[in-house]
Amino acid sequence: MQKIEKSKPDSAALDQINRFTRRALTADEVYTFSVILCDNEVDRDGERFTVEALQKLAELFVGKTGIFDHHASGKNQTARIYAAAIVVDESRRTSQGEPYTALKAEAYLLRNEGNAALIADIDGGIKKEVSVSCSMSGRHCSVCGADLYHDGCSHRTGEMVDGKLCHVVLSEPTDAYEFSFVAIPAQPRAGVTKAASTLPDIEKALAASDEVTLTRAVCEELTRKAAAGESYQKKLRADAVRLSHTLLPELSGTLADRIVSRLDVEELEAFNAALQKRASRPLCRPQTAAGSADDFDSSVYQI
Ligand SMILES: [Zn+2]
Incomplete structure (x- = not known):
């Protein structure tokens, strides 16, 4: 019309x-x-x-x-x-x-x-x-x-x-x-x-x-954001695999990769935070040690 x-x-x-x-x-x-x-x-x-x-x-x-x-x-x-x-x-x-x-x-x-x-x-x-x-x-x-x-x-x-x-x-x-x-x-x-x-x-x-209808400008913006998000998730995955290798050496690399590949960004953040927390404290405190856990050399401890 x-x-x-x-x-x-x-x-x-x-x-x-x-x-x-x-x-x-x-x-x-x-x-x-x-x-x-x-x-x-x-x-x-x-x-x-x-x-x-x-x-x-x-x-x-x-x-x-x-x-x-x-x-x-x-x-x-x-x-x-x-x-x-x-x-x-x-x-x-x-x-x-x-x-x-x-x-x-x-x-x-x-x-x-x-x-x-x-x-x-x-x-x-x-x-x-x-x-x-x-x-x-x-x-x-x-x-x-x-x-x-x-x-x-x-x-x-x-x-x-x-x-x-x-x-x-x-x-x-x-x-x-x-x-x-x-x-x-x-x-x-x-x-x-x-x-x-x-x-x-x-x-x-x-x-x-x-x-929902999107304009070209919005699509381009979303594409940029998606790329940034993917890059962030990739980094989180790499961190998760690295931390798993260090803290859970019994876990095979392939298994760690497979577990990590299934996690979304929020899960990866939580997983990495938990692993980092674990990495920063000793698993078994030596009887003779003095001072706070932060003072310990992590190489002293066994996982
Ligand atoms: Zn109405």
Whole structure:
């Protein structure tokens, strides 16, 4: 249901566009079009943006990119939003009885060979689904107003309660990431997707749904963190094996390796702490020894 309009940029639009370019582009070098990113109607996921949220998203989406298809081939086919605003159609009411309100973005593409086919597509009026990726910190039940991130309620999205459709009301956008055109929706839920941007966001999203959409930046961040975590676990394993060899020489190296390989990070930390504690105190205190255990030369003791 997305409407794409295209036009040549006037000088005001060109000025806006050139805020995002390395050198000033001329009107002939850019192709501009406008697109409805999202609106205040309940979407196919049973979610609805508030008008205030759309207004905030209009600010957040300026400067953000749009990609065409989710394929790598579209890597260089990126449009950029240079302006965005709310448009209200007073003659049209949503299912909730509000005036239809949409977030309309103005975007540009470079007119080059790589984008020629795409521009022809847009010129030809090819309809594409638009999906937007943004982070919302407010999710409330439309029936009882419950905070769905923290409390939840017994109402189910899609059911009718007292003649009203139960849905999720999305508010308080915290960031906008990108929009994308997909010729054929890749997922049954294609449409508006709300991406999680931080670990607490991901936890919240997972508490509310089995699916969570992540932005590329978050995926890269998580990949980095996962690599750091793996490296830490590897070090813990090496420490555990080394300590086992020292303190439990009866244990074969292979067996120690096998035991250690099954432990997760928390278990390894506890295991190593116990082994280190054992390493730091004598197992049998010589009768003649004086002073604290810390003073003893560990080589004196037998395990
Ligand atoms: Zn509810």
